[in-house]
Amino acid sequence: MKQKHILITIIFLSVIMISNVAESQDIATLVSFSHTENQPDNNQTIEVEWSKSANEGTYYYAAFSKDNVFVFADEDYEYDPSELDEVPDHVITPVSKFSHEINESSQTFTTDGAYYFNIVIDDDGDYGETKSIGPFIIDTSEPSPVNVEGLTSTTNNSIELTLEPADADQICILLNTTNQETCNWQTIPESRTLISPTLSTGNNQIHVLFKDIAGNMNQASHNVECNLSEDEATESIHAVSVPTLNEWGKLLLFFILLGYSFIRIQRNKKYLLITS
Numbered sequence: 184m185k186q187k188h189i190l191i192t193i194i195f196l197s198v199i200m201i202s203n204v205a206e207s208q209d210i211a212t213l214v215s216f217s218h219t220e221n222q223p224d225n226n227q228t229i230e231v232e233w234s235k236s237a238n239e240g241t242y243y244y245a246a247f248s249k250d251n252v253f254v255f256a257d258e259d260y261e262y263d264p265s266e267l268d269e270v271p272d273h274v275i276t277p278v279s280k281f282s283h284e285i286n287e288s289s290q291t292f293t294t295d296g297a298y299y300f301n302i303v304i305d306d307d308g309d310y311g312e313t314k315s316i317g318p319f320i321i322d323t324s325e326p327s328p329v330n331v332e333g334l335t336s337t338t339n340n341s342i343e344l345t346l347e348p349a350d351a352d353q354i355c356i357l358l359n360t361t362n363q364e365t366c367n368w369q370t371i372p373e374s375r376t377l378i379s380p381t382l383s384t385g386n387n388q389i390h391v392l393f394k395d396i397a398g399n400m401n402q403a404s405h406n407v408e409c410n411l412s413e414d415e416a417t418e419s420i421h422a423v424s425v426p427t428l429n430e431w432g433k434l435l436l437f438f439i440l441l442g443y444s445f446i447r448i449q450r451n452k453k454y455l456l457i458t459s
Contacts, residue, residue, distance in 0.1 A: 208311030223397035351393035
């Protein structure tokens with residue numbers, strides 16, 4: 184009976200050891216700090232990091248793939264990374280081999296699309312489970328052609344603009360400049376209409392910048408001639424030259440005091456003449 188218990192204990196410990204070895208062959212974490220999954224981005228370099236293998240002497244085999252994940256070994260397909268076999272067309276070759284001391288990789292792509300990163304641990308020919316991350320959507324295309332419509336001549340200091348932003352997500356309106364640093368980006372309203380910045384007399388060039396969710400931009404311009412009406416111009420001139428009510432009051436008070444002083448002086452003169 185004692186031997187039976189010992190045998191059961193050995194079997195149990197062996198199962199635990201085999202389980203631990205199997206777990207050590209799998210990637211624990213796989214992340215990217217350069218991109219967000221399923222989020223369009225115009226950054227063409229994808230960077231990934233993973234947890235290190237628990238065993239020295241193991242290797243990583245990794246490959247980026249386009250449009251779909253790549254499993255190094257499954258029920259339908261078995262690929263030995265140590266052999267120079269052909270891989271599916273959607274795999275970006277060559278497949279990379281890293282020592283157990285490496286825990287990061289990156290690759291730059293010149294073609295827009297959805298990319299995945301796939302990695303597996305090789306423990307002396309015993310491959311773990313393939314771990315994949317993605318899709319990382321690279322989008323470097325500017326938003327579709329845009330258009331801005333509005334009055335080309337006005338006597339007001341602003342006009343209404345009608346926007347056709349196509350696939351843009353945000354908008355910035357600038358007057359007589361295209362300096363993006365001064366932009367106040369805002370979500371495009373559902374009405375597709377906005378009020379222009381305050382116009383100045385003469386020709387005004389309105390620049391409308393459009394930006395999509397990936398950060399790509401396009402722009403359009405609209406020219407408008409601004410002329411104040413004669414009534415507005417006259418009112419502006421009068422406002423500058425005519426004194427205010429307070430100023431008239433001060434002026435009237437001055438003359439009243441001056442007249443009062445003059446009368447007092449005259450009365451004093453008569454009084455002196457009479458008494459003398």
